[in-house]
Structure formats: structure tokens, C-alpha cells
Amino acid sequence: AWVAAAAEGGGAYDYDVLIIGCGVGGHGAALHARGVGLKTAIMTGGDVGGTCVNRGCVPSKALLAASGRVREMRDEHHLKALGIQVQGLVNYDRQAVADHASNLATKVRGGLESSLKGLGVDVIPERGVLTGVQQVQAATSGRTITARDVIFAPGSVPFVPRGVEVDGRTVVTSDEALRLETVPEWAAIIGSGYIGLEFADVYTALGSEVTLIEAMDTIMPGFDPEIRRVAERLLIKPRSVDYRTGVFASEVTPGIPGEKPVTIKMIDANTKELVETLEVDQCLVATGRVPNTADCGLEALGIETNRGFVAVDEHMQVLTKEDGELVPHLYCIGDANGKMMLAHAASAQGISAVENIAGRPHKVNHLAVPAACFTHPEVAFVGMSEQQAMDSAKEGGFEVGKSVSHFRANSKALAENEGEGIAKIIFRKDTGELLGAHIIGLHAADLIQECANAIAAGSTVEELSMMTHTHPTLSEVLDGAFKGAMGLAAH
DSSP: OHHHHHHHHOSSSSEEEEEEOOSHHHHHHHHHHHHTTOOEEEEOTTOTTHHHHHHSHHHHHHHHHHHHHHHHHHOHHHHHHTTOOOOSOOOOOHHHHHHHHHHHHHHHHHHHHHHHHHTTOEEEOSOEEEEETTEEEETTTOOEEEEEEEEEOOOEEEOOOTTBOOOSSSEEOHHHHTTOOOOOSEEEEEOOSHHHHHHHHHHHHTTOEEEEEESSSSSSTTSOHHHHHHHIIIIITTTTEEEEESEEEEEEEOOBTTTBOEEEEEEETTTOOEEEEEEESEEEEOSOEEEOOTTSSGGGGTOOOBTTBOOBOTTSEEESSTTOOEEEEEEEOGGGGOSOOOHHHHHHHHHHHHHHHTTOOOOOOGGGOOEEEOSSSEEEEEEOOHHHHHHHHHHHTOOEEEEEEEGGGOHHHHHTTOOOOEEEEEEETTTOBEEEEEEEETTHHHHHHHHHHHHHHTOBHHHHHTSOOOTTSTTHHHHHHHHHHTTOOOO
């Protein structure tokens, strides 16, 4: 069907835009391309929705939602404070929880595919391989498809360090863990970033003990230090979680469920000496992700990758290498360019690439792209960290201001008996420009959007401090931070 559709297009090329990869980035690019009137096709490789929908953001949120309910209903102290009593043990059906995640992924994936077809995007279920300028080969059929412009969006795959043997049952990546085929009594998680923390949240809510293994000297190294301290107090210490820092999991050997444990040898990150051996029921490898750019034909266009990442300019157009020459008519978006490995960043980049293809120059402001960790409570940030702001101030000759507001002073948070957490904003004292925001607390992932929009719009803290926030809502936590930046008190 797609061959016939291509033939009907006529002209010098089969399509105006051909997109390789159908994750959130490729999907967003395809919808926008149709929105601006471009004849569009997308090569899905049989993976509509990509990592986010099938093995990432979407199913993980389902697991967090279900396990979070279990945690809430087992928290007798919290419920008692609200005047609620639960009689008997709160149980869960592991398979039903797993089905909730897989069913959600199926539903969202179907919605994405329907939206593509509904807007007239030709959906090609094959993997695309670059064979030349404006030429892509369909890997299965061998057909060559031409397009005036090509958007390369192959996504990423889990990174498995050397010495770690993944068997998909006892040693797993996030791909397998999201199936929730088992709830281990004791799980080790290598890495304490977003993926590691979210799975620690799920596992402990469902009754597991968790050990986090972190190569850096501090747990949660990617978080703002103030947020990290609160996160440790809320997400680590009250739960069945312990951790090791400054160590590498140098050798991980799978076990046999119910018979033999997983063996994890840990070495000192500096001296490389063996410091400890753990034996656990399951090990989750959450050490980040790497671009899925191998065997995609990049070399045919003279493109050199850096650890698999494709260099792009600010318009998402591909370069032959860092600081290299532009590759005509080829754009790269999402995890493969390494700018910001987040689904919504990929979508923003896809839209931006289409804008540039359509002759409307556009750049993504990555400082205005928020990020979130969906633990209970959530953690979210946008823009610069305090240290980055201080470094920028040193170069630019300005002073940095900081204002912190607390959830414990917020009526809505207290009504929910969820008064733990802070919101911290960072700004320029001379201009009032908002440089960054960091939140840990109830619905932080939703609250951060106000700050992201403010950074994108160039709003000042003075302007933000005079904006009216609905009462009583959690948004007033930010109102307190904005007013605090101006030396004002929030009631």
C-alpha cells in the first residue's frame, strides 16, 4: 500500500519528508509535517511509539501509579491522619499490575498509529537505512525511498556496562523490568538516576528490599544538592533502601530464580579494588542509554559519530562530525543526537526540524525543556542548576539570587497530608531573569511547567511574583518562591 501511495506522489521525490523512527520524536515530527502541508512518510521498524510508549515513560507510569496506590493504602500512619482505617492486609495481583502497564502501552501505541494514518502519513513498517543523500532503503524489502528531506530519529537502547551479563530474568534492563514478571525479595539497582529511582519506588511499594549501586561519590548525582538531600530523606531513608556509592559493579553474573542468586562484584571506583560481593534475587541495570545508531548507514554519508551520537547544529541539521560540515537535507532528533535524552525534548526537536525544513528558521531552547522523576513524591527541574548558574554568573559578571518555598506552608499540600518538599528557583539579580527551578514534592512534575513556560517566555521573577495563583492549589508553592525572590511574603 505504501509503495502505491509513494508512486502517486509524483515529482522528483517520493516524499517531501521521510522520517526514520517512530518514537515520540518521529511521531511529533510526522504530525507537524502534515500540519504544514508536507507529503510525509514514517518508517517505524515495527516499533510505533518507540521506547517511551513501549519500554519507558508510559508503562513505567502505570507501574508507579499502581504501586503508589499500594504504598498509600499500606501507610497506616498517613491514613489515620486523614481519619481512614483499612481493615486487613492490602494485597495486589502482580500479573494484573503488569497487565495494566502493557495494556496502557498498547492503547497509547494504537492511538499514535491512528493519528498518523488519520492525518495522511504513510506508515512504513520497515526499518530505514540511509544509503545516500535523500535516499533511504527499506531494510526488509530492499526498496529505495527518496525524500526531499530526511529526519533521522532512531532513538536509544539501554546501556549495559562491560562485565554485566543480562539474561532478561535475573539480570535485567528497564526493557525487561517493565514487564514485572516477578517482584524480587531483594533487588540491586545499578545507577541512581531517574530510571533507578523510579524502579526503587515501584519495588519497595510492592514489598521488595532495594540496594542502589552508584559509581559517583554521591547518591542521585544528577539532582540539585538541596533537592538531593530532601530526596534522600523522603525516598531513601524511610524505605527498605540502602546504597553504595563510589563503586562499580564490575561483574554481574545471572542466577536461577528460586535456586541461585545473582552475584554482583563491586570494585572501588578509584582504586579498582574489590570491596564487596552482593548476592541478590534480581539486578536491574539502570546505567543510562546509548544511541541506537549502529547499522543505520551513517557512514554512507560520511558521518562520524561520537560514542554513537550524531552531531547536529542548532537547527537539528546533521553535521559530518562535531564542528564538521552540514550534511544536506538530513536532520537528527531525539536521543540519537544526545542534546537531551527525553521524549518531549525529542518531540520539540522534531517539530523544530520540520519548521526549518519548511523554511521557517527555528531553534529549541533546551534550557526551557523540563525533566521529571515520577517517584512518590515527584522530582522535577528545568533550566540551570545552582552551580551552572554560578558558573554563568562568573563569566557574565552578574549575581545569582535564590528563593526557596516549602510545601509545608501550602494549604493544599497539608490537606493531602503531603507537606514534605521544597520548590527552589534561581534567577539573575540584575534583570530578574529566571534561570532555573527545582522541585521535590506532590505533583512536582506538573508544577514545573509554569517555570518552563516562564523561562521560554523570558518572564522575570518580578512579573511572576505579581501573577495570581488559584487558592488553594499546589501552584502557590511557586507563588511563594517568586514572591520570596522579590523580598515579598506570600500568605
